[in-house]
Amino acid sequence: MNVKQLAAEKAVEHIEHGMTVGLGTGTTAYFAIQRIAARVKEGLGIRAVASSMHSEELARQLGIPIAPFAAIEGIDVTIDGADEVDEALNLIKGGGGALLREKILAANSAKFIVIVDESKLVRKLGTFPLPVEVIPFAYELTRRQVQALGCEPTLRTVDGKTFVTDNGNFILDCAFPVIDNPADLSGKLHLIPGVAEHGLFVKMTDTVIIGSGDGTTRYL
Numbered sequence: 001m002n003v004k005q006l007a008a009e010k011a012v013e014h015i016e017h018g019m020t021v022g023l024g025t026g027t028t029a030y031f032a033i034q035r036i037a038a039r040v041k042e043g044l045g046i047r048a049v050a051s052s053m054h055s056e057e058l059a060r061q062l063g064i065p066i067a068p069f070a071a072i073e074g075i076d077v078t079i080d081g082a083d084e085v086d087e088a089l090n091l092i093k094g095g096g097g098a099l100l101r102e103k104i105l106a107a108n109s110a111k112f113i114v115i116v117d118e119s120k121l122v123r124k125l126g127t128f129p130l131p132v133e134v135i136p137f138a139y140e141l142t143r144r145q146v147q148a149l150g151c152e153p154t155l156r157t158v159d160g161k162t163f164v165t166d167n168g169n170f171i172l173d174c175a176f177p178v179i180d181n182p183a184d185l186s187g188k189l190h191l192i193p194g195v196a197e198h199g200l201f202v203k204m205t206d207t208v209i210i211g212s213g214d215g216t217t218r219y220l
């Protein structure tokens with residue numbers, strides 16, 4: 001079995017009848033959504049909210065009940081992937097551009113489970129360029145302010161066109177040498193007008209489930 005699928009299916013074991021479930025985004029979260037759908041078909045009664053239009057569409061197609069956000073008071077468990085996980089379980093997320101909605105779900109979840117393969121584990125964050133979501137207005141100026149924090153920000157494009165998030169914003173992929181203090185950088189980024197959100201998830205993770213090539217999973 002694919003290592004991402006291994007981690008995803010182990011995580012779905014944490015979902016119980018009656019729960020409100022947050023659906024992540026990305027190639028690892030995809031396997032979790034597939035497994036949740038299979039359990040729903042077997043009779044598991046849950047409702048879900050999604051961290052991207054893509055995941056919501058997938059969930060609907062697979063028959064997972066989607067709740068409007070206005071109808072929920074909180075989320076019992078959210079299962080999502082990550083681009084990097086450090087030793088303190090801080091994350092870089094947003095490789096797929098879904099970081100803002102993902103962070104809202106994570107922040108409102110009683111339990112936030114991160115599913116990865118071994119390649120995502122790092123001692124310190126920063127090898128993966130940090131995605132920073134910025135509003136399009138005057139984004140060149142916002143880019144300069146982000147750059148002044150010590151990185152090289154690149155406007156994300158796909159097929160030669162500027163990538164636009166589900167929220168209508170742009171993404172700056174920010175190459176930092178290494179991120180020694182994620183909490184400090186998180187605070188500094190939040191102070192820049194024009195930054196909608198960034199992909200550092202500091203002290204938000206409850207559990208990391210890692211799928212390994214030998215067919216086993218382990219927890220951090």
Ligand SMILES: O=C[C@H](O)[C@H](O)[C@H](O)COP(=O)(O)O
Binds near residue numbers: 024026028080094
């Ligand atoms: O915006 C995308 C999300 O943060 C993803 O969860 C993250 O990029 C990991 O994706 P994948 O599981 O495809 O490596």
